[in-house]
Every structure is written in structure tokens, then in C-alpha cells.
Amino acid sequence: MTEAPAPGSALPRRPWRRRAAWTAALLALAAVFALYQRPDFLVMLADQAWACF
Numbered sequence: 001m002t003e004a005p006a007p008g009s010a011l012p013r014r015p016w017r018r019r020a021a022w023t024a025a026l027l028a029l030a031a032v033f034a035l036y037q038r039p040d041f042l043v044m045l046a047d048q049a050w051a052c053f
Contacts, residue, residue, distance in 0.1 A: 035041060
């Protein structure tokens with residue numbers, strides 16, 4: 001017979017989720033850095049955002 005975990009006890013850790021979150025964050029940062037290498041794209045994006053107002 002197995003016992004149920006006590007209320008408020010920590011859930012089992014899932015290291016793959018933490019690794020996936022770090023990988024996604026690093027990919028997002030790399031994408032932003034890559035966009036800064038193309039200033040014409042950033043100007044176009046800023047113009048489109050400004051056109052919404």
C-alpha cells in the first residue's frame with residue numbers, strides 16, 4: 001500500500017522542464033541579438049508599432 005503525499009509537500013522535480021525553459025530563454029535572447037544586426041528591420045518594426053497609435 002502506497003501513501004499519498006502530505007499536503008504541501010514538494011512535487012517531484014522535473015529537470016527537463018527547467019532545461020527546456022532555459023533553452024527557450026536563450027533562443028529568444030539570441031533572436032533579439034540577431035535582430036539588432038539588422039537595423040532596417042527594427043526601424044520597420046518600430047514604424048509598424050507606431051502606426052497602431
